[in-house]
Amino acid sequence: MVATAISCAVQGLSGVPVTVEVDVANGLPAFTIVGLTDRAIQEARERVRAAVRNAGFEFPQRRVTVNLAPAEVPKEGTGFDLPITLYCPPNDDSRPHRQAPGHPDARTDRRTRGDPER
Numbered sequence: 001m002v003a004t005a006i007s008c009a010v011q012g013l014s015g016v017p018v019t020v021e022v023d024v025a026n027g028l029p030a031f032t033i034v035g036l037t038d039r040a041i042q043e044a045r046e047r048v049r050a051a052v053r054n055a056g057f058e059f060p061q062r063r064v065t066v067n068l069a070p071a072e073v074p075k076e077g078t079g080f081d082l083p084i085t086l087y088c089p090p091n092d093d094s095r096p097h098r099q100a101p102g103h104p105d106a107r108t109d110r111r112t113r114g115d116p117e118r
Contacts, residue, residue: 003087009075019069020080022087027063033084035068038076044084051085064088 002023008015018035031045052059066084068075 003089005083005087007080007083009073009079010077011073016073018073018075018080019067020083020087021067021069022084023065023067024060024089025063025065029061029063031064031066033066033068035066035071036074037068038074040077041068041075041080044078044081047078047081048085048088051081052088060089 002021004022005020007018007020009018010016031049033041033044049059068080
């Protein structure tokens with residue numbers, strides 16, 4: 001299953017559209033993020049796992065690959081956490097949780113920054 005969302009990377013003073021593709025496949029459990037990423041995006045693996053777990057779901061015990069395209073555009077920061085989190089299905093369902101609202105930052109409890117306490 002491949003789920004796709006559109007996000008944005010900052011390049012100078014302008015934004016560059018970035019496609020976030022999340023593929024969940026059979027195989028040994030792994031979580032890989034590719035596409036010219038910096039250290040903060042590589043650390044998103046742990047933030048996404050925590051967000052899914054704290055939302056009451058179990059992270060899929062399958063091979064999860066996240067592609068941030070185009071590959072030649074450098075990506076940095078935590079702005080891709082939310083689309084990745086929204087499109088990682090829970091272990092009991094192979095569909096995305098919901099449509100990505102386009103907010104640039106996710107917390108580990110699956111709320112976006114600035115959301116009121118629930």
